[in-house]
Each structure stands twice: as C-alpha cells, then as structure tokens.
Ligand SMILES: Nc1ncnc2c1ncn2[C@@H]1O[C@H](COP(=O)(O)OP(=O)(O)OP(=O)(O)O)[C@@H](O)[C@H]1O
Ligand SMILES: O=C(O)C1=C[C@@H](O)[C@@H](O)[C@H](O)C1
C-alpha cells in the first residue's frame with residue numbers, strides 16, 4: 781500500500797512518516813528529498829533559479845514516478861503538493877491519504893525552532909509575518925487537504941493515531 785502524508789510545512793509529515801515506515805517495515809520517501817536528489821540541488825535553489833512554477837512541475841513529475849514505481853511506501857509530500865495539478869486525485873486513486881491537521885499556532889511554534897532558510901516560502905519572515913502567512917496559506921489550502929481520505933485532527937498526532945486510521 782502507498783500512504784501519503786499531507787499537511788502544511790511543519791505539520792510533521794517527515795517526522796511521523798519516518799517513524800511509521802520503520803514501524804511497518806515500509807520504504808520511506810520524502811517527496812522534497814527525492815526531488816533534491818534527482819535534481820542534485822536543494823528546493824531553495826530550485827525556487828531561486830527557476831521559480832515556484834518549475835518546482836511544481838518537477839514535484840508533479842516526481843510524484844507520478846513514485847506512484848508508478850512503488851507499491852509499498854510511506855510518502856511524506858511537500859506542503860503544497862495537494863494543491864497543484866490533479867495531485868490530490870492521483871494520490872487518492874493510488875493509495876491512502878492522511879491530512880495532518882495541525883493548528884497554525886502549533887506549526888508556527890515548531891517552525892520558529894527550525895531553520896526557515898530551507899523553506900523558501902518562509903525564509904526571512906518574522907514571527908508575526910510567519911503566523912499571518914501560515915494562517916492565510918492554510919485557509920487557501922484546506923479545501924485540498926480536506927480531500928484526504930483520513931484526517932488526523934487532534935494532537936498529539938502520534939503514530940498510534942495514524943495506525944488506527946489506516947486499513948492495514
Ligand atoms: N508530533 C510533533 N510534536 C511536536 N513537534 C513535532 C512533531 N512532529 C514534528 N515536530 C517538529 O516540527 C518540525 C517540523 O516537522 P517536519 O519536518 O516533520 O514537518 P514537515 O511536515 O515534514 O514539514 P515540511 O513540509 O517543511 O517538510 C520539526 O522541527 C519537528 O521536530
Ligand atoms: O508548502 C509549500 O508550498 C512547500 C513546502 C515544502 O515541503 C517544499 O515542497 C517547498 O518548500 C514548498
């Protein structure tokens with residue numbers, strides 16, 4: 781089975797995805813990391829050199845490649861992945877989709893303790909700019925994220941909460 785984790789930057793897709801993959805003995809794939817390996821440059825470099833539009837095309841292409849080549853994996857998607865092309869439909873027809881619905885307050889708190897420069901959409905923002913950007917972005921993205929088959933809506937967003945949702 782393919783399991784796609786969806787949600788905002790900082791919602792815990794990579795962290796929970798790694799743990800879940802280890803627990804289930806599945807391959808773990810981080811879509812951002814797969815793009816970086818394939819392109820041999822960072823997401824920030826791709827955005828800087830070619831802009832977001834090109835990044836979204838690469839993201840779609842890579843998602844399609846993963847769907848074609850893997851039958852059993854946990855895929856941590858990028859924060860924006862569900863919101864471009866028909867990526868949401870592609871993921872819903874290829875496996876299970878799980879939206880990690882973390883509040884803006886919690887996300888902002890986690891992200892303020894991490895390195896924002898690796899996340900080009902957030903780089904250089906003050907804490908209050910970060911909170912207003914995350915609030916606006918989440919409200920625009922929610923209609924895509926909510927197309928996920930499963931939603932983990934309450935903290936602490938543990939592995940066990942995820943496992944309970946999935947038809948394993
Ligand atoms: N359940 C959790 N509780 C508290 N902090 C967490 C939790 N999950 C992740 N974090 C912390 O939040 C930060 C972001 O987590 P992570 O990188 O897994 O998010 P992400 O969804 O993969 O983000 P991105 O879309 O930017 O790749 C990390 O510093 C991580 O340690
Ligand atoms: O939320 C977003 O649009 C993004 C999230 C990251 O995972 C990366 O895919 C990139 O920085 C864009």
Ligand SMILES: [Mg+2]
Nearest residue numbers: 793794810856
């Ligand atoms: Mg991640």
